[in-house]
Amino acid sequence: MTQPTNPSFRPPNTTLASDSQLVVVLVEPRIPQNTGNIARLCQCTGSSLYLVGSMGFRLGDKYLKRAGMDYLEDIEIHHVKEFQDVLNAFSGWTPFFLSSKAKKSYTDCVYPQKSLLVFGSEDKGLPSWLVEDPTHADQVLRIPMVSDARSLNLSTSVGIVVYEALRQRQEAAYAG
Numbered sequence: 001m002t003q004p005t006n007p008s009f010r011p012p013n014t015t016l017a018s019d020s021q022l023v024v025v026l027v028e029p030r031i032p033q034n035t036g037n038i039a040r041l042c043q044c045t046g047s048s049l050y051l052v053g054s055m056g057f058r059l060g061d062k063y064l065k066r067a068g069m070d071y072l073e074d075i076e077i078h079h080v081k082e083f084q085d086v087l088n089a090f091s092g093w094t095p096f097f098l099s100s101k102a103k104k105s106y107t108d109c110v111y112p113q114k115s116l117l118v119f120g121s122e123d124k125g126l127p128s129w130l131v132e133d134p135t136h137a138d139q140v141l142r143i144p145m146v147s148d149a150r151s152l153n154l155s156t157s158v159g160i161v162v163y164e165a166l167r168q169r170q171e172a173a174y175a176g
Contacts, residue, residue: 021113022047022165023093024158025086027130028121030056035077036067037155043075045162050078050086056121083118083130090116095139098161099131100151102142109141111165122154 024047029035035051042049057064059079065072080086087095095116098106111117120126131140143152143160152160 021115022111022162023050023086023090023116024048024162025050025052025083025095025116025118026121026154026158027083027118027126028053028055028124029154030122031154032057032061032064033067034122034153034155036064036069036072038158039064039068039075039077040071041155041159041162043071045166047162048078049075050080050089052080052083052086055079086116090114095136096161097126097130097136097140098142098157099126099140100142100145101125101131102140104138104141106141106143106161106164109139111168113169115165117158117161117165119154119158125151 022045024038024042026035026038026049029051035055035057039049041047059077080089093114093116094112095118096106096109096111097118099120118126118130125131141161143157145152151157
């Protein structure tokens with residue numbers, strides 16, 4: 001294969017900064033394998049992981065450890081009681097709430113530095129008091145699906161949105 005001669009060609013950036021300034025927040029996760037996969041994703045992308053409220057497993061769960069593999073040794077998983085604890089810890093950060101009930105696509109917004117990506121539990125999604133709060137109505141997002149689909153797997157959804165935020169940042173950094 002020959003190298004393109006187009007002067008505007010840029011080789012793909014295949015390395016991420018170690019601190020993405022993204023925080024993934026899971027509200028009441030239920031399935032340890034999903035959380036393990038998400039922890040691994042967070043470690044690979046330089047993102048932080050916060051778990052909120054009651055969970056369907058313990059942090060020492062063997063299925064969480066199996067899905068997270070040895071990546072769990074390199075990421076701190078934070079567990080807090082209330083969503084407000086996350087907001088207090090990240091004052092000034094912009095939260096985005098992912099819900100299958102939202103009208104706006106996750107690609108129709110700009111993820112600033114210092115973004116919180118908030119996902120609900122596998123069985124119930126985000127609580128209505130978060131999704132229906134008018135103070136952040138423009139920050140409630142969905143991943144498009146066919147009309148008869150209920151939802152994507154939680155770890156898949158997190159991966160889609162995390163990499164969209166990182167893609168936007170890389171493009172902005174390259175353009176600037």
